[in-house]
Amino acid sequence: MEYEAVIGMEVHVEINTKSKVFCACNNDFHAPPNTHVCPVCLGMPGVLPVLNIGMVEASVAVGLALNCKISRWSKMDRKNYFYPDLAKNYQISQYDLPLCHDGEMEIDIEGGTKRIGITRAHMEEDTARNTHTIGTRESGVDFNRCGVPLLEIVTEPDIRSADEAFAYLTALKQILQYLDVSDCNMEEGSLRAEANISIRPKGTVEFGTKTEVKNVASFSGVHKAIDFEIRRQRAALDKGDAIVQETRGWDADKGITFVQRSKESAHDYRYFPDPDLVPVVVDEAWEQRIRESLPELPRARNHRFQAEYALSPYDAGVVTSTRAMADYYEATVKAGAPAKLAANWIMGDLQGMLVERKLDIAQCPVTAASLGEMIRLIEDGTINGKIAKDLLPEMIDSGKSADLLVKEKGLVQISDRGELEAIVRGVLDANPGPVEDFKAGKDRAKGFLVGQIMKATKGKGNPKLVNEILERLLAS
């Protein structure tokens, strides 16, 4: 039978506010264990939470970017369960009145775009981190992470394949990074994705029994886990087995999902409104202020770059992949570099060199203005492309401008026709063999001769002129 997968995603994002969500502790769980803690986030007797306004603003910004409605009035609830990583043995979260709801997001799929409904995005607090030392029978709890602000974003069951899930996660992460609300580092857990997966006979509307796949450390892992889970469910149904509603983990080494918890042991969380916190009220004016402060979002910027700079969809996609790169690109163009050329340099050489040096474009030692100037020097014939390729790493490593390096190293391109012709003649005289070969029809010999000429000019020969002179002399 032919089946269709029905997938909904739940993503938890740690929001990068300065302090934690309910206390004044530094929001940085990379510090040595239990150094960013206070009576509030340790759940000591008598303490009270106070909601961090920065968290509300960041969450509203995400909600607006995901085209959500923002609740004028929402509340915080207590989710009760016992676990050593939960200081109060309840987590402050939002149950029936989330801050953001009924949004949607557009993703690119093969042959077009697709709309993914966003059910809700709600605020909550992260838990501490448990560590178990094997052999000692001891467990440690690091409360630095306890109380880190967390935004949970839940989609409608609109996703139909692992590819779509991957596209959704990529697009969501891009938005979150554009908003600068999280570093979205999946390995460190600042972004966690869970997939609810079921399958049903194609053409039917009723949902099948779903499984939830958790604890996957990368987007590609999520992709593989969903693919596996669809195959597993299909095989089970084909055999006549029933799907069991359960939570499954992902074993990246074996490439399989496995049962973590069945529905029977599911918790009754006994949600109720947290009486220690007052309602979260976001009035129209506040929402409007946050809306106005939103940056241009990746899809809008991508489309604008295609229209304004005549970039191909592919180039626009790469250049707008991060906000930093898109900013860098626009600044380069504003510095006078032609749009297409700027894209090529940034996507190609610059990106490669940054990767080699383990640098992010935001930390690029070459300013966009400086790169723009370098590209202008190529354009006006001051240097050639070959020189520029050598120049760029030096600019990165020394921090000097292209102009300065060209002057310092005497790299100005030789465009004097007479001077170049003398050099070409010298090379031809010194290499009668290859000249003969060329005349006998061996095209490869020409490449050798060009190489010799560039060597003689120390790479500074204007390539167009060199080619022109060489062809003329060879033909004569």
Place this chain on the structure above:
Amino acid sequence: MGQELFRLKAHEIRGAIRRGETTATEVTQSVLGRIGAVEGKVQAYTEIWGDYAQQRAADIDRRIKAGEDPGPLAGVPIGLKDNYCTTEGTTGCCSKILKGFRSPYNGTVVEKLLDAGAVFLGKLNMDEFAMGSSTENSSVQKTRNPWNLRCVPGGSSGGAAAGIAAHEAAVTMGSDTGGSIRQPAALCGCLGLKPTYGRVSRYGLVAFASSLDQIGPFTKDAEDMALIMGVIAGRDPRDSTSADIPVPDYSKALRDDIKGLRIGLPKECFTDALGAEMREKILAAVEVLKAQGAQVVEVSLPHTEYAIAVYYIICTAEASANLARFDGVRYGYRHPDAKSVEDMYRLSKSHGYGPEVQRRIMLGTYVLSSGYYDAYYLKAQKVRALIKKDFEDAFQSCDIIATPTTPTPAFEFGAKTDDPLEMYLSDIYTSSINLAGIPGMSIPCGLTASKLPAGLQLLGKPFDEETLIRVAYAYEKHSGWERADAPIT
């Protein structure tokens, strides 16, 4: 000063120290001496900070000598209920599960009292986690009523009420979730105020039921009530539920003028459930106020009969979550035999909590459970709104409401411990006030034939503690009651 300093009221101590007639050290030593003399009988304190109090008093005397302003409560000896978080001593909530717990911080009210120059004497006995009406649920000791040592002091702030009634402090501090200040104040013959919810910060008060808990003082007279409220009231950025409403100058309420004041008497509070003797005491007190020009109007609080049920659903629900944190993981009691995490939770809680606390946690867990939430918790919240509305309606036709604080005077030990429901009815006149969030004060209004105090409960509009203080002040001036003292030596 030749007289017994420990009998002084806070404002008298403040005046005498400022005038140089006595010192904080002398007052503190006198009160510590009194504690030494009567504490064996009363057992109000679970911890007495003798050395700390004397050092603190000496420090205040030094500051006064140096010409510094030592604060409005300079040298006033104060006792704190055991659920106030203090860096001094321990904060155990009279529970085995928190026995010996040392708080890493002082609560907001504790800080405010310290800044005002108060001298803390120690921690006062209470029902475990403030759950109870007789202080018999304390895991530490039984506190006796200074008026009759065979009787309970009321609860849950029984230590605070008995302590001040026996002059073991000039002021004591308690907490009130469903009557835990007013009921013991009535039973011990002192003044006890539960301020409006949000008037006083809860930060540093170990939570029982967060939407009902409120900190408040026990005092020997209305003037002290004004003095203490002036220090502790106000918005606290660490408590989201504290109200951003200006704090009035409560001393302005200390004027003998209640002419034209309209006193509402709710007909639902004067049914047969109220004993004849108590009814007589309350109505006599109202007559005293009438004689000063107050008018009496009958009001109705039609949902009063549901208050106890609603109260016990909401307070247990909140408590079941608030007390979840006492699990032996980070602090407090951990059972030594636990072999697994679940074992640790189960054993630590089973052995760490007393039966009443366990009963309430189970009740609260039940009313929040899936399938029961709507029938219990949600419905209780709806009725709570109706109870609140009852008071709003009643205050349309009156300025304050007067009721008995308790249906009976102090009862003997063990009289109600076998029947939790009977014990819960001790709060019949007080718990609806926490549900409505309005301020309530119990003031002593005479003795019964068996020489036990009766309490008149005065209820005010939200954030109108001033009127309660004004009425208490006028009553004191004209009742003659204020000179009565518990017969303990």
